[in-house]
Amino acid sequence: xxxxxxxxxxxxxxxxxxxxxxxxxxxxxxxxxxxxxxxxxxxxxxxxxxxxxxxxxxxxxxxxxxxxxxxxxxxxxxxxxxxxxxxxxxxxxxxxxxxxxxxxxxxxxxxxxxxxxxxxxxxxxxxxxxxxxxxxxxxxxxxxxxxxxxxxxxxxxxxxxxxxxxxxxxxxxxxxxxxxxxxxxxx
Numbered sequence: 001x002x003x004x005x006x007x008x009x010x011x012x013x014x015x016x017x018x019x020x021x022x023x024x025x026x027x028x029x030x031x032x033x034x035x036x037x038x039x040x041x042x043x044x045x046x047x048x049x050x051x052x053x054x055x056x057x058x059x060x061x062x063x064x065x066x067x068x069x070x071x072x073x074x075x076x077x078x079x080x081x082x083x084x085x086x087x088x089x090x091x092x093x094x095x096x097x098x099x100x101x102x103x104x105x106x107x108x109x110x111x112x113x114x115x116x117x118x119x120x121x122x123x124x125x126x127x128x129x130x131x132x133x134x135x136x137x138x139x140x141x142x143x144x145x146x147x148x149x150x151x152x153x154x155x156x157x158x159x160x161x162x163x164x165x166x167x168x169x170x171x172x173x174x175x176x177x178x179x180x181x182x183x184x185x186x187x
Contacts (some may be wrong), residue, residue, distance in 0.1 A: 002178040003078055003104060004088060007096035008111035009143035010136050011121035013156035013163060017111055018092050020167040029077050030092040034070045053135045067099055088174055097141055097149060107177050109170045110150035112143040113157055
């Protein structure tokens with residue numbers, strides 16, 4: 001089975017894209033959801049985030065503890081035995097390139113938005129201050145750099161219907177490639 005991932009910057013629309021994928025019968029697993037399983041208390045996650053985004057050394061230490069657990073969960077999910085008729089599975093991994101996990105996947109999509117849209121979404125929907133939003137952006141590779149490394153780019157700068165259309169194109173491309181390309185396991 002071909003291994004497929006979707007990445008992108010914070011507030012670029014990965015969650016909405018995953019919702020659209022699920023509507024088309026695609027299974028998804030989001031790294032953020034795995035982290036929420038590891039640290040279930042929202043207040044604790046908020047406290048930790050405030051600490052680590054203000055201190056790069058603390059962020060690296062936290063990532064050194066959390067990322068192996070997340071990667072292990074993805075590996076188990078992707079390795080689950082499934083019939084050939086099973087739907088596509090797409091791993092949603094915001095920090096795919098930052099962690100070096102791109103080698104684990106055969107086909108990578110990247111969702112991008114402008115920096116201004118990202119900041120606006122974080123302020124409006126997540127309640128971040130502009131300084132907090134800027135701090136989150138500074139901790140990640142810029143979406144345009146991720147897009148340059150990806151196999152497929154989804155632009156989330158227009159309507160949700162346009163995003164839905166592009167997600168469908170991504171799914172179709174992933175299905176087409178899964179029929180023709182060797183996978184990580186076959187190489």
